[in-house]
Amino acid sequence: MDIEMKQVRNTLIVKLKGELDMQVADKLRKELDKKLENEKIENLIINLGKVTFIDSSGLGVIIGRYKKVSSRKGKMYIVGANPSVEKILVFCGINKLVPIYGSEQDIINI
Amino acid sequence: MSIKNYVRLEFQSLPENVSFARSCVGSFASQIDCTLEEIEEIKLVVSEAVSNSIIHGYDNRTNEKIFVMVTIADDRCLEIMVEDRGKGIADVKQAMEPTYSSDETRMGLGFTFMKSFMDDMEVISSPGEGTIVKMRRTFMSHEKEAYA
Ligand SMILES: Nc1ncnc2c1ncn2[C@@H]1O[C@H](COP(=O)(O)OP(=O)(O)O)[C@@H](O)[C@H]1O
């Protein structure tokens, strides 16, 4: 799993690449939480464009970060999920909490 | 039910073997002419069952054994069995309830995915005796253009 993070004003944009399962969930959780604690970040965008697989361990990291961000009144978005990953996100209802967009540009255009 | 093909895996309870196991089963299952979408569903249920063996069955100990047996039967039926010799489950009915988890940081969706994406699932487990998860799914016949 590759994790690429950049901060644009008060938003953390995280680009992930690879397979999101229990092998990488802990590392991803720790890296995200480190960023979310140390800096003045309100919003979180997770780009799943290059994620080829997700299971409940990966979903757990996303839901956990949603709880964190929303408890601080921030917003969270998922972008770029491929159809098979998006199917799993919708299946477990994450899309009702974290809106899913095609691209980062789509969020800016809202 | 005459068996058409089978594969048996035995591997160490290491996190990196979760992706190994699901890829193996996924590519074995592709001998059935099912869609790529169906293969992704197979990989998901294997990932959930094997992760459970490592996380819950063995409390993340990495020097234990996990067994996976996959069978393709004549009637386009795929049967997957995932077995550990870990701590077992006291209340299987409760464990299988959607969103139930014995670990509050987890989602409790593993068994729900297995039930949803397979035709049937059976859990054989008791405390101290390990856990066997058996799942079965029969695939519809697809035309080759389903791959296009
Ligand atoms: N192989 C196993 N060995 C022991 N306990 C298990 C095993 N598989 C599942 N369980 C129990 O069943 C519960 C539900 O499993 P699951 O639906 O995958 O959710 P989660 O993994 O998120 O806890 C687990 O929290 C655990 O208590």
Ligand SMILES: [Mg+2]
């Ligand atoms: Mg699980």
